[in-house]
Amino acid sequence: MSLYTILVVDDSPMIVDVFVTMLERGGYRPITAFSGEECLEALNATPPDLVLLDIMMEPMDGWETLERIKTDPATRDIPVLMLTAKPLTPEEANEYGSYIEDYILKPTTHHQLYEAIEHVLARRHSIAADEGHHHHHH
Template identity: 40%
Template sequence: MPAPASVLVVDDTPANIGVLLEALGDSGYEVLVAESGQSALAQLEHSVPDLILLDVMMPGLDGFETCARLKRHPKWRTIPVLFMTAVDEPEQKVRAFTAGAVDYIVKPFFEQEVLARVQTHLELLTLRRNLEDELALRIDAENQLAKSLDRAVVITDMDNEVVFTTRLAESLLHRHCADYGIVGKLPASLSRADCGLHLRRFTEPGRDDLHFFVLEEKAPSPNPSALLQLGLTAREAEVLWWIAQGKSNPDIATILGAGVRTIHKHVENIFRKLGCETRAAAAVTAQDMLRPS
């Protein structure tokens, strides 16, 4: 069951806070409270709400400056801010929207109007996030397609810096070379006898600015393709394979060259398709499929 949406109420009037706490709480929202603009900004360092109801007229840091500051912060700028004020003048409204507000509520407010506006802006926020996730998945799929060569190819420059890898090469390097990705160069462990990879080099006469390598496993091991039988997409199979290796979502994002939110979305899809609720359960399912018969 999804967690309730959280709303931060910023107001220096206890009576207003009490009314909003009751109305929002009864409607199922998690309500956070700050009694000044400064305390609101401090609270955002520890807990980021889904929406902010912000009073305009407050001592010290007023609503306009508070909104302007949070809109300059990369982690807070997308939070919808609804201003609350007793001043119903066009100039104030323009100033509020210029500061970054998405709506403007005039005091004394009608509780049902506040709830309706909060619900509308939270629904818009959800739609925007879903669109962002879908776009990220589409971009990830395009990147996957662009690197979908079926050979484990690595290209380095004359300083041995890795400039290109196919998806298969990236997977093999992470699987067999603990030192891969530490300095951005072709890992030194490839030259060790106990490395599970063969490294074949191809050269072009008269050209030494780029070096072309093909990797091959000495003893091929189970790979993500075995997980396609679970009804997953190729990318989901890759993500599940790394979950089975004990990797976290940020680690998987780094390995696959994707955004962390994109990996979160793939994991959600994997859980839904497998009927699992935890990473451990998904990993066990994957390991059963990968176990040699």
């Protein structure tokens, strides 16, 4: 089975390391970016199967990065899980909920991380398998 490529985006190298280790242990192929700009470059260079995107980044935060990903036809189909230290506010959920698959609270356990990723990837596969029947638009 081919490995899923997961792009981890966080401006803290320590946190990126933690996720890379967890992903490798889970049998994923992690690639990394340490800023919103690097994230967008990485998406064009090596489109991943999924993006783990941290919200609290400087200067371009996760929400701005997310908007750039989702307004570009080349990258908007890549699923994104937001990494956050606190639950989303209702405003954030309203504004960006349609762009993201889910969010992961940091710190996270291996199990929570793998479950969230598998949930998204499994759903993508079932959507791909159903292509003929129905497209769902956001």
